Structures are given as structure tokens and as C-alpha cells.
Amino acid sequence: MAQSAGFCYGVKRAVETTKKIKLENTSKKVWVLGELIHNSQVIKELEGLGIQTVDELPENENGICIVRSHGMPPQKIKEMTDKGFEVVDLTCLDVKKVQQKAVQLAQENFLVLILGKPEHPEVVAIKANAQLYSDKVFVIPDLEVLKGLTDEIKSHNRVGIVIQTTQKLDFLQDVIRYLIPLSSELKVFNTICKSTSKRQQEAIELAKNSDLMIVVGSKKSANTTHLAEILSGITNTIHIETQDDLINYKDIIEKSQEIGITAGASTPENVIKNVINQIEKY
Numbered sequence: 001m002a003q004s005a006g007f008c009y010g011v012k013r014a015v016e017t018t019k020k021i022k023l024e025n026t027s028k029k030v031w032v033l034g035e036l037i038h039n040s041q042v043i044k045e046l047e048g049l050g051i052q053t054v055d056e057l058p059e060n061e062n063g064i065c066i067v068r069s070h071g072m073p074p075q076k077i078k079e080m081t082d083k084g085f086e087v088v089d090l091t092c093l094d095v096k097k098v099q100q101k102a103v104q105l106a107q108e109n110f111l112v113l114i115l116g117k118p119e120h121p122e123v124v125a126i127k128a129n130a131q132l133y134s135d136k137v138f139v140i141p142d143l144e145v146l147k148g149l150t151d152e153i154k155s156h157n158r159v160g161i162v163i164q165t166t167q168k169l170d171f172l173q174d175v176i177r178y179l180i181p182l183s184s185e186l187k188v189f190n191t192i193c194k195s196t197s198k199r200q201q202e203a204i205e206l207a208k209n210s211d212l213m214i215v216v217g218s219k220k221s222a223n224t225t226h227l228a229e230i231l232s233g234i235t236n237t238i239h240i241e242t243q244d245d246l247i248n249y250k251d252i253i254e255k256s257q258e259i260g261i262t263a264g265a266s267t268p269e270n271v272i273k274n275v276i277n278q279i280e281k282y
């Protein structure tokens with residue numbers, strides 16, 4: 001098993017602090033706007049403790065509202081305060097850094113490129129922060145979209161890049177390679193978080209010596225999906241959410257000699273343990 005499989009420090013902090021807040025404020029309602037982390041088992045566990053996950057801020061309610069680890073647009077945070085909620089900001093510090101770098105680029109009059117999926121909550125919040133200072137902010141999910149912006153990029157002297165914390169380094173490298181001939185001033189912040197780089201590196205090493213890699217974590221989680229994509233280029237790889245999914249891969253597991261296991265940053269330890277137990281049974 002990869003050493004750094006499972007919760008990263010940002011996720012651990014968000015989950016533990018949210019539980020602690022509820023314990024210390026039993027008489028108050030505690031809300032999380034959007035999923036605190038991308039893991040349905042954890043969201044259910046929080047619900048069981050009386051912590052409610054909602055898609056929209058509830059009307060005519062009160063209590064404590066948590067800003068999740070992915071961060072939130074400043075307008076949303078203001079709305080929470082305006083509606084009378086006490087706000088606790090649990091945005092991961094590494095995510096905050098990306099927001100700050102994007103704002104810096106916007107303030108310095110760079111065309112801002114945010115590498116990541118437009119619908120990812122972290123990207124939504126980074127973009128909203130940068131847009132407070134510039135309307136030249138673009139989200140780049142892939143090279144095709146980047147190529148579509150060639151004229152816009154050429155017309156701007158200064159181009160700045162940040163990348164969503166759990167993206168792949170290869171993507172950043174490809175984007176830089178494309179931009180170098182186009183722009184006279186290119187400023188790049190490699191904002192992939194250290195926890196993600198370490199997790200990816202360890203999993204790659206493990207995959208080199210395994211004939212099967214099992215990646216455990218939510219299909220909605222960007223870092224888990226990226227891990228599975230990276231590893232499938234090295235060895236046979238399957239991506240599962242819980243031990244129940246293993247039944248579909250029983251044959252391949254039984255035939256494999258060396259099985260490596262890793263898990264995304266939002267995968268709880270007990271989910272990983274259950275997977276290992278099930279594999280041992282096979």
C-alpha cells in the first residue's frame with residue numbers, strides 16, 4: 001500500500017474541525033454548503049452527527065455555515081454572513097494559496113489561465129476571486145480549449161498560469177510548451193499541492209512493481225481520478241469507490257501476483273481497510 005494513501009492534511013483538518021464545531025455547539029445548526037469533501041461515506045457520517053450538507057443556503061435559518069476545503073466564491077461567503085450565519089472557513093491552505101496567486105496575476109494585469117475543470121468547486125472559487133480584479137480570466141480544462149484561445153493569448157503581452165491543486169504535472173508541462181512560442185512574458189505558478197505530488201509519485205513507484213493497481217476513492221474526486229489515469233499508463237489499474245465494487249474484478253484480483261493499493265485524498269481509512277480485507281479474502 002502506498003504510504004500516503006487516504007486523507008491529506010487539508011481534508012483531515014476540514015473533517016475533524018467540522019465534527020468538533022458540532023460537538024462544541026450542540027444547540028446550533030451546522031451547515032456545509034456543497035460537499036465538505038468528495039466522499040459520500042463521510043457526508044453520510046456528518047449527516048448522522050447532525051451536520052447538514054446543502055446545495056443552496058437555506059432560507060430563514062441560522063447557525064454555523066462551513067466553507068468547505070475546496071473554497072468558495074467570495075460572493076457566496078458574503079451571502080452567508082449577510083443571511084446571518086456564523087461563517088467558519090475551512091478552505092485548505094494550499095487552495096487559498098492558488099486563489100491568492102490568481103488574484104496577484106489579475107492585479108498585475110496578466111491574462112489569467114486556471115488549469116482545471118470549470119465545474120470543479122475549487123476552480124469555481126479561484127476564478128471568482130481572480131474575476132474581482134480582471135475580466136481576462138479563463139479556465140483551461142484541456143489543450144483543445146487552450147488552442148481555441150490562441151488569438152486572445154497572442155493579443156495579451158502577459159500571460160499567467162495557476163493550476164488546480166490536484167491536477168497532473170504533465171498537463172501543466174503541455175500547456176507551458178504550447179504557450180512559450182506565443183507569449184513574450186509567461187508567469188507560471190505550479191500550484192499542484194505537495195500532498196498530491198507525493199501521493200502521485202509514491203503510487204507511480206508502487207505501480208512499476210505491481211501487476212495490478214487498485215485506486216480507492218470517489219469517482220467525483222479529481223485527485224483520485226487523476227491517480228487512476230496516471231497509473232493506467234503504467235500497469236493494469238482499477239478505480240473503485242468501496243469494497244463492494246471489487247466483486248466486478250474478482251478474476252483479475254485472483255490472477256494478480258503483486259497488487260498495489262492507493263487512495264485519494266478524501267478516502268477514509270476504514271474504506272481502505274475494508275478493501276484490503278476483501279482482497280485478502282479473494
Ligand code: SF4
Pocket residue numbers: 008009010011069092093094095165166193194195196223265
Ligand atoms: S489535496 Fe492538497 S489542496 Fe486539496 S485539500 Fe488536500 S492538501 Fe489541500
